[in-house]
Amino acid sequence: MKKGYKVTDVKREKKIGIAAENLEELIEKSLKKLGFNASCADCRLFVAEDGTQVDDDDYLATLPPQTLFILLTDKQKMVTDFDFYYNLIRSSKKDYINAGVAANEFLNTNIKDKFKVFQKYIAAADDAKTMLSERTQDPAWFEGLELSEKTKEQSMCKRVKERMRGYYYKTKTALQTSDLYVQSKNGHGKKLIDQFLLDLRKILESKKYNESYFNRKANKDQRLCADNGLFECGGLWNNTKCNYNGEHFINPYRSREERIIFQTWNLDHKIELSRSIIPSIVEAIKGLYNGSFKCVSCEKDHKDGGVETDRYYLQIFTRENLKLVHIVCHYKGKHNAQSGIYTVCKSCFGQQIIDYK
Incomplete structure (x- = not known):
């Protein structure tokens, strides 16, 4: 069945509508x-x-109709909407901006200083429309969003799902380009990885991509914000709290500007996805492929069994390993935290009780 999408190029000069069934x-x-x-x-x-x-095609099928795509050639570099429009405003208003010393300093200071300025605007924002939810009640908040997004909560749920899909496809791409996947004899390694990805996706779909994390109307134990939609920074990956004394907070439900700035906040993996979790998954599947692994439950050596996909799901997609942080608190260096090799024998398989968060 065909769905309608929007497509443009990196310059955003022409936007077209396309009805297509596959990628x-x-x-x-x-x-x-x-x-x-x-x-x-x-x-x-x-x-x-x-x-x-x-x-x-699998990922395309998860995206809603009227999603806007950027088509690029191999030589072109992807620029997100946020970066494109920021650079456009900066270049088109260059003379005006340079006329003001304060504005000029803002655009040339480091990122920490920039976000201190952003924080001042956030603190001074008008709270009058914060608790409004419907598009008809606060149309300015929805500017630039798809018409299918009728409430703020629905829109924020969508933002979570996009991030979760991104984590899934980052994992999928890494596993399917690994030597084990490409070079496995008789395709056995490929089958093991494909089965793991299928199981991982089924769990993610059953949990609705953890869409409640940004939804202020969800149960308190299922969301990351206060009742009014206020989010607070969790601090550096190895800290229990933010060191900026209450400066790092944001309410994307309050205004369109805060909604856009919120895109720069990270769901940071304490145990890193690329450096630790994905390599651990590969090692776990290698053990099954070679017929020699240690069961994480009974701690005995075995030849047959499976990957405990649930444990990797918790590390990739849930608050067990994710922390919402202000961009200043997003440490991009190596984290001294490691994932495990979660393989289980047939006897222990299914006996573990997993607490999804």
Whole structure:
């Protein structure tokens, strides 16, 4: 069944509507309508809002109709909506900006200073519309969002799901480009990885992509914000709280500006996804592939069993390992925290009680 999408190029000069059933059809039609002098093989498709690459039909199917995509050639670099419009405003208003010393200093200071300025605007924002929810009640808040997003809560749920899908597809891409996947004999390694990804996705879908994390109307134990939608920074990955004495807070429900700034806040993995979790998954599957692994439950050596996918789900997608942080508190260096090799024998498989958070 075909769905309607929107596609543009990196310059955002022309936006077109495309009805397509799969990724190949979407790219082919976009090439023709946008006038690209390139083949499908030389092009890539990205979600405009967050820069996630769409590389298969499974991911495309999870995206709603009227999603805006950016079509790029291999030589072009992806620029998210946030960065594009920030740079556009800065360049088009250059003379005006440079006329004011304070504005000029703002645009040339480091990121910590910039966000101190942002914080002042946040603190001074008008709270009058914060608790309004419907698009008809606060239309300015929804500017730039899809018409299908009728409430603030629905929109914020969508933002969580986009991040979770991004984590899933980052994991999928890494595993499917690993040596184990590409070079396994008789395709056994490929089958093990595909089964793990299928199991992981089923858990994620059953938990609705943890959409409640940003939903202020969800139960208190299922959301990361206060009743009014206020989020507070959790601090550096290895700290129990933020060191900025209450400066790092934001309410994306209050205004469109705060909603946009909230995109710069990170759901930070304390045990890192790329450096630790994914390599541990590969090692776990290698043990099964080679017929020699230690069961994490009975701690005995075995030849047959499976991956305890639930444990990796908790580390990749849940608050057990995720912390919401202000961009200043997002430490990009190596974290001294490691994932485990979660393989279980047939006897112990299914006996573990997993507490999903």
